[in-house]
Amino acid sequence: MLNFAVGPVEEFRETLTIxxxxxxxxxxxxxxxxxxxxxxxxxxFSGAETGARAVFLTGSGTAGMExxxxxxxxDGDRVLVVNGGSFGERFCKICAVHGxxxxxxxPDAGRQVREGDLAPFDGQGYTALLVxxxxxxxxxxxxxxxxxxxxxxxxxxxxxxxxxSFLADEFDMAALGADVMIAGSQKALACAPGVSVxxxxxxxxxxxxxxxxxxFYLDLRAALADGERGQTPFxxxxxxxxxxxxxxxxxxxxxxxxxxxxxxxxxxxxFRARIRGLPLEVASEAPSNxxxxxxxxxxxSAYGIFEELKAHHGLWVCPNGGALRDRIFRVxxxxxxxxxxxxxxxxxxxxxLRC
Amino acid sequence: MLNFAVGPVEEFRETLTIxxxxxxxxxxxxxxxxxxxxxxxxxxFSGAETGARAVFLTGSGTAGMExxxxxxxxDGDRVLVVNGGSFGERFCKICAVHGxxxxxxxPDAGRQVREGDLAPFDGQGYTALLVxxxxxxxxxxxxxxxxxxxxxxxxxxxxxxxxxSFLADEFDMAALGADVMIAGSQKALACAPGVSVxxxxxxxxxxxxxxxxxxFYLDLRAALADGERGQTPFxxxxxxxxxxxxxxxxxxxxxxxxxxxxxxxxxxxxFRARIRGLPLEVASEAPSNxxxxxxxxxxxSAYGIFEELKAHHGLWVCPNGGALRDRIFRVxxxxxxxxxxxxxxxxxxxxxLRC
Numbered sequence: 001m002l003n004f005a006v007g008p009v010e011e012f013r014e015t016l017t018i019x020x021x022x023x024x025x026x027x028x029x030x031x032x033x034x035x036x037x038x039x040x041x042x043x044x045f046s047g048a049e050t051g052a053r054a055v056f057l058t059g060s061g062t063a064g065m066e067x068x069x070x071x072x073x074x075d076g077d078r079v080l081v082v083n084g085g086s087f088g089e090r091f092c093k094i095c096a097v098h099g100x101x102x103x104x105x106x107p108d109a110g111r112q113v114r115e116g117d118l119a120p121f122d123g124q125g126y127t128a129l130l131v132x133x134x135x136x137x138x139x140x141x142x143x144x145x146x147x148x149x150x151x152x153x154x155x156x157x158x159x160x161x162x163x164x165s166f167l168a169d170e171f172d173m174a175a176l177g178a179d180v181m182i183a184g185s186q187k188a189l190a191c192a193p194g195v196s197v198x199x200x201x202x203x204x205x206x207x208x209x210x211x212x213x214x215x216f217y218l219d220l221r222a223a224l225a226d227g228e229r230g231q232t233p234f235x236x237x238x239x240x241x242x243x244x245x246x247x248x249x250x251x252x253x254x255x256x257x258x259x260x261x262x263x264x265x266x267x268x269x270x271f272r273a274r275i276r277g278l279p280l281e282v283a284s285e286a287p288s289n290x291x292x293x294x295x296x297x298x299x300x301s302a303y304g305i306f307e308e309l310k311a312h313h314g315l316w317v318c319p320n321g322g323a324l325r326d327r328i329f330r331v332x333x334x335x336x337x338x339x340x341x342x343x344x345x346x347x348x349x350x351x352x353l354r355c
Numbered sequence: 356m357l358n359f360a361v362g363p364v365e366e367f368r369e370t371l372t373i374x375x376x377x378x379x380x381x382x383x384x385x386x387x388x389x390x391x392x393x394x395x396x397x398x399x400f401s402g403a404e405t406g407a408r409a410v411f412l413t414g415s416g417t418a419g420m421e422x423x424x425x426x427x428x429x430d431g432d433r434v435l436v437v438n439g440g441s442f443g444e445r446f447c448k449i450c451a452v453h454g455x456x457x458x459x460x461x462p463d464a465g466r467q468v469r470e471g472d473l474a475p476f477d478g479q480g481y482t483a484l485l486v487x488x489x490x491x492x493x494x495x496x497x498x499x500x501x502x503x504x505x506x507x508x509x510x511x512x513x514x515x516x517x518x519x520s521f522l523a524d525e526f527d528m529a530a531l532g533a534d535v536m537i538a539g540s541q542k543a544l545a546c547a548p549g550v551s552v553x554x555x556x557x558x559x560x561x562x563x564x565x566x567x568x569x570x571f572y573l574d575l576r577a578a579l580a581d582g583e584r585g586q587t588p589f590x591x592x593x594x595x596x597x598x599x600x601x602x603x604x605x606x607x608x609x610x611x612x613x614x615x616x617x618x619x620x621x622x623x624x625x626f627r628a629r630i631r632g633l634p635l636e637v638a639s640e641a642p643s644n645x646x647x648x649x650x651x652x653x654x655x656s657a658y659g660i661f662e663e664l665k666a667h668h669g670l671w672v673c674p675n676g677g678a679l680r681d682r683i684f685r686v687x688x689x690x691x692x693x694x695x696x697x698x699x700x701x702x703x704x705x706x707x708l709r710c
Contacts, residue, residue, distance in 0.1 A: 001379065008378035008593060019594065020375025023363035023547055024356065025671040058549055059414045059572060060589035066572045094571045186590060192378055194413055194549040194592035216449045217414060217421045218572070234415035235541060237549035237592060238363060239374065316380040 001310075002341055005318040006136055006164060006291045008186040008193050009335030014250065015191055018243045026238045032230030034245045039227065041248040045257035046162070046181050046199050047172035054199040055223035056244075058237045061163040061184040062090065064196030067218035068159055068180050069094045072204050073128060074211045080105060080126040080156070082113055082147070085137035086322065087161065091130045098214070102130075109138045109324070110293070112285045118150050128157035134165035137320065139284040139293030139330055141169055148176045157203060163187055163196075167257055168264045168290035168334055179204040188264060188290065190335035191243035195236070200224075264289040267342065268333040274346045279353055283328050291318070291332045298353065302329040305352055313348035356665075357696055360673040361491055361519060361646045363541040363548050364690030369605065370546055373598045381593045387585030389600045394582065396603040400612035401517070401536050401554050402527035409554040410578035411599075413592045416518040416539040417445065419551030422573040423514055423535050424449045427559050428483055429566045435460060435481040435511070437468055437502070440492035441677065442516065446485045453569070457485075464493045464679070465648070467640045473505050483512035489520035492675065494639040494648030494685060496524055503531045512558060518542055518551075522612055523619045523645035523689055534559040543619060543645065545690035546598035550591070555579075619644040622688040622697065629701045634708055638683050646673070646687045653708065657684040660707055668703035 003010040011019075024031065035056070042054040057063050069091070073079060079102040081091045088104075095102040103121060107113045129151050134141050144160075151158040159180040162171055166181070167188035173181050179201045186193035198220065200208065205224070213219045222233045251260050268289045272282065279298035287293065296302055306319040306329050318330040331345065358365040366374075379386065390411070397409040412418050424446070428434060434457040436446045443459075450457040458476055462468045484506050489496050499515075506513040514535040517526055521536070522543035528536050534556045541548035553575065555563065560579070568574045577588045606615050623644040627637065634653035642648065651657055661674040661684050673685040686700065 001377075003377065003380060005380045007590065008380070011377055016375050016377065020371050022356075022358065022366055022371065023541070025358060025360045025363070025665075025673070027674065027676075028665070059418065060591065062589040063414065063572045066570070090571075097568055097571045097574075184590075186378070192592065192594045193590045194595065213452055215421070215570070216445075216452045217418045219452075234417040235362065235539075235548045236415065237547065237595075239547045240549065240592075310380075310383070318380070319382065321382075 001314050001316055002344065003316045003335070004331045004337070004345060005316050006330050006332040007184070007334070009190050009332055010337055011190050012247070012336045014246055015243045018246055019192060019239060023238045026236070027231070031238070034242065035227070035230035038241065038245045038248055041252055042183070042197055042199055045167065045248070045251065047174050048199050049174035049201055052173070052199060052201045053205060053224055053227065054197055055220060055227050056232065056236065056241060057196045057198065057218065057223065058194060058234070059196050060193065061161070061182065061196050063218060064163070064182040064184070064198050065091060065161055066094050067198060067215070067220055068182060069098060069100065069130070070215045070218055071211060071220040072157070072159060072180060072207045073100060077127045078102070078125055080121055080129050082129070082131040082142060084111065084113065084140055085109060085135040087132040087136055091132070091161070110140060110284045112140060113142050113146065115146065118146070122150070122154065126154060126156055128159055130159050132161040133171070134169065134288040134290055136164040136291070137324070139287050139291050141165065141286045141288040143286070144176055148178070152177055164290050165288055167251070167260045169288050170261055173199065173201065185240050185244055188260065188334040189244055189247055191247060192240045195240045195244060261289065264333050267337055267339065268292060270339050271331060271333060271342045274342060278349055280349070290334050291330045293328050293330045295328055296353070300353065301326040305329055308352045309348055313352070315345055315348055356669050356671055357699065358671045358690070359686045359692070359700060360671050361685050361687040362539070362689070364545050364687055365692055366545050367602070367691045369601055370598045373601055374547060374594060378593045381591070382586070386593070389597065390582070390585035393596065393600045393603055396607055397538070397552055397554055400522065400603070400606065402529050403554050404529035404556055407528070407554060407556045408560060408579055408582065409552055410575060410582050411587065411591065411596060412551045412553065412573065412578065413549060413589070414551050415548065416516070416537065416551050418573060419537040419539070419553050420446060420516055421449050422553060422570070422575055423537060424453060424455065425569045425573060426566060426575040427512070427514060427535060427562045428455060432482045433457070433480055435476055435484050437484070437486040437497060439466065439468065439495055440464060440490040442487040442491055446487070446516070465495060465639045467495060468497050468501065470501065473501070477505070477509065481509060481511055483514055485514050487516040488526070489524065489643040489645055491519040491646070492679070494642050494646050496520065496641045496643040498641070499531055503533070507532055519645050520643055522606070522615045524643050525616055528554065528556065540595050540599055543615065543689040544599055544602055546602060547595045550595045550599060616644065619688050622692055622694065623647060625694050626686060626688060626697045629697060633704055635704070645689050646685045648683050648685045650683055651708070655708065656681040660684055663707045664703055668707070670700055670703055
């Protein structure tokens with residue numbers, strides 16, 4: 001099977017080799033050195049400012065999202081969430097579970113957020129913005145300059161879920177004035193799923209230090225304290241952390257984050273050029289390099305196309321759930337994919353769509 | 356390196372093979388079938404009663420511990436914790452973070468819990484007992500019959516952290532009247548770390564259904580709902596779940612839980628017989644088959660022995676932290692170890708201890 005899902009994605013051979021190795025005992029200087037170097041590279045690749053820190057949580061990206069809400073936010077906060085799909089909705093649910101007052105900016109599915117969407121919330125006393133930079137369910141890469149400007153104007157924290165966009169699209173935490181960036185192991189890092197990364201700038205770190213811990217497992221203060229010596233409070237997903245370290249080092253050796261973003265952009269653009277002529281339309285005003293959301297225009301069910309590619313062509317694309325199930329499927333461009341893989345997918349799509 | 360740590364442990368070759376394979380897309384019927392079979396085998400191997408359920412959380416064992424406290428317990432509960440080491444202490448901290456009133460039974464390090472330890476708490480209105488069946492930090496396997504009898508007499512829920520004891524020591528959830536059992540991927544299951552398993556009997560399930568969710572990521576109600584069709588609310592550690600499934604099936608094919616417990620018991624007894632004559636004493640009144648806690652009687656630092664075995668003999672044993680660091684180290688008997696490995700460790704220990 002060739003994997004065009006949006007995560008977990010196709011792994012590189014080096015990553016799989018580490019996956020097949022025995023898990024080392026990890027309360028050692030050797031493992032600490034690995035972790036400290038990974039932290040440094042995550043901060044470098046996210047453009048974090050001096051004094052920023054990053055921690056590695058064993059859990060899905062959602063664990064990172066909830067950790068940020070629980071540790072960075074607290075009493076007195078009023079949160080604004082950009083809710084243009086199921087991952088924005090997830091931030092709203094996390095706020096609701098923890099009784100955090102929040103408002104919602106609601107661009108329609110597939111639509112970019114615009115100045116007019118934000119205007120009603122200007123000067124309304126919001127203290128923080130939660131945004132999935134790439135709303136992965138609909139494939140919209142939000143206009144971060146617009147959102148950052150809004151936050152700056154309103155003196156708000158900017159907390160960015162960058163899970164499916166880190167290393168696939170440009171991101172400069174310091175230039176943007178973002179206070180938090182969340183990443184995940186199984187997207188453009190192309191490692192096994194199971195680790196979420198949370199990078200924090202000085203304002204977020206100050207919040208974490210000041211807030212009373214409201215969670216034990218997702219306590220970022222404890223993770224930061226143990227992270228100072230390259231360790232974690234609990235047994236982590238050691239193998240995934242070793243995969244992440246090796247991948248970060250390889251990216252560093254081959255041009256850094258910019259070159260990885262460029263590689264993904266080239267794959268996405270190649271794919272989008274090749275679908276011209278097929279009865280498919282890109283269902284997003286502003287797609288990320290990470291994935292192309294597609295709507296079949298000839299009346300075919302999007303989920304049916306996923307099923308047929310899986311059953312008869314040895315290909316996984318990424319179906320949608322809920323209301324979008326029959327309308328949209330997604331093609332990922334992250335991980336160990338090549339332009340030849342794009343050609344194989346296009347040929348299969350042409351056959352499935354009978355054109 | 357040969358791994359005698361208490362987790363992650365030495366993996367079997369089949370497990371490593373799966374670790375080296377590409378992560379499949381998981382929102383599929385094939386993966387759902389795997390998960391449903393794993394749930395069934397976990398319940399079978401823990402002796403859970405009919406109607407019990409098990410879910411798989413992506414996280415350390417501590418994620419499972421906190422999930423149980425947050426989902427099964429709630430307003431009106433008064434919790435008793437057996438706190439005889441750092442894992443009992445962890446349950447206390449989890450209760451404290453969430454404002455759950457709790458008392459503590461405090462056997463000394465290395466000592467079994469006795470009727471007299473429990474007497475002061477009899478008839479005092481406690482509603483639930485939290486216990487690490489194997490207090491892994493000190494290597495004490497608690498007297499579960501005594502604790503179960505106490506719970507039964509007092510109408511209390513019995514919530515068992517069985518992380519480092521599942522498949523290493525006997526456990527029969529239904530016979531014991533336990534309401535919850537927590538297990539982990541990296542102990543006797545001998546898979547990569549990153550997954551915690553929570554099995555729940557009918558009383559615990561009823562609690563989970565009734566309680567208001569207090570966590571998003573660790574919401575057991577959501578995990579149970581998605582688990583009905585073999586899925587998880589968030590992207591799980593797919594590879595670890597495939598390892599767990601293969602391992603459970605292999606255990607089923609080679610005699611089930613009893614035979615796996617017997618294999619571990621034989622390794623532990625063999626090791627304990629071989630250390631006679633060395634300046635080491637077993638530092639627990641009631642060791643688990645999972646590990647032997649050892650105190651060097653000749654004045655050597657326990658941590659120093661760990662370091663020397665690692666640096667010069669290619670062997671990992673498991674050091675302790677905190678106050679026990681120089682007093683105790685532990686030798687694990689879980690995972691792909693053999694009696695020949697015991698011989699190698701004994702020879703190295705004899706050399707390190709110069710006898």
